[in-house]
Amino acid sequence: LSQPALSKTLNELEQLTGTRLFDRGRLGAQLTLVGEQFLTHAVKVLDALNTAGQALNRKEEPASDIVRVGALPTAALGILPAVIGQFHKQQKHATLQVATMNNTMLLAGLKSGELDLGIGRMSDPELMSGLNYELLFLESLKLVVRPNHPLLHDTVTLSRVMEWPVVVSPKGTVPRQNAEALLQMQGCSLPAGCIETLSASLSRQLTVDYDYVWFVPSGAVKDDLRRGTLTALPVTSPGAGEPIGVLTRVDALLSSGAQTLLSAIRKSMPA
Structure with missing residues (x-):
């Protein structure tokens, strides 16, 4: 539209x-x-229509396997690149459709049947109705910069960090709430002129190539931190971290392709 x-x-x-x-x-x-x-209520109506349409259009021979995945932008960046190759080794002819979205739309897409798997967070009980949730890991909030950022040659305090341009998730998202909670604890606030975006790829590029400080869930940058492409500032976020998990529908059997992808995701998680 x-x-x-x-x-x-x-x-x-x-x-x-x-x-x-x-x-x-x-x-x-x-x-x-x-x-x-x-x-x-709208999701239930769409779900009923989707079920009715599938029943009327069911064919004897199933179509080629298409696996539809919805993921939080940072979760997609942190999880899927490591598992897609393994998935296609076992499902050479399957099509993998990946969409990044916020958690509310992810849950709605699962319930309406538009998605087979979701990678996201738990939500309020009424929004989780009819869904399975399997915990993958806990992710903390990191403040990351490029390896030769001028901040790394200075005494790092949160107030000092806020003198530099910042990339942060939009208001209403869990990473943004965690960022504001961290800042509030130390009497700081986000600087004027910060970049607010859900795009993990844009945030990463700004941080790798320029002097931005990125407030990012740890799972999205674990490979960059390991390779030295990005460096975490010595700023600790409170709490044990936010749970990230796989979501599926209770009343829908996973296709062979979706089961293969889920298995690859599980195997990619640290023991």
Whole structure:
């Protein structure tokens, strides 16, 4: 949909429901609490329609295996590159479709049948209804820079770090909440003019090539830290870390390709 068509559709939906479903700001639209509640009902309706359509169009011979994966942007960067090669060794003719998205849309995509697997976080109980969750690892928040960043030749404090340009996730995301909690604990705040984006690839490129400081979940940069492409600043985030796991539907059997991918993801995790 084009932007005007999408805006028109959302406005019509709010008129039909008689309530505001989205908070609109300069970074886009975020679901309101009522919008989150409405989403759970909408997903059930879409799920029922999808099930009915599959029943009417079921064929004797199954189509070529397509595995549809939804992942948080940083989780996709941290997990999938290491497992896709192993997956295709066993499933040479399977098509792997990967989409990066926020956690709310990931859960909705699983429930509607648009996704086979999700790599994300647990959410509120009503949004997790009908889904399985399998913990993969706990990830902490890292502040990373390029290896020859001027900060590394100085005494590193969080207030000193905030004098440099920052790349951070948008408001409403868990990494952003963790970043703000860390800053608040030490009496700091994000600098004006920071880059807010969900794009892990853009964030990584800005950090590797320029003087940006990236607030990033540790799983997304573990290989860069190991290779020395990026360096973590000696700033410790509080808590044990955020759980990242695999999500599947309770009532749907995984295809052979999806099972192979899930197995490869499990094997890639540290013991």
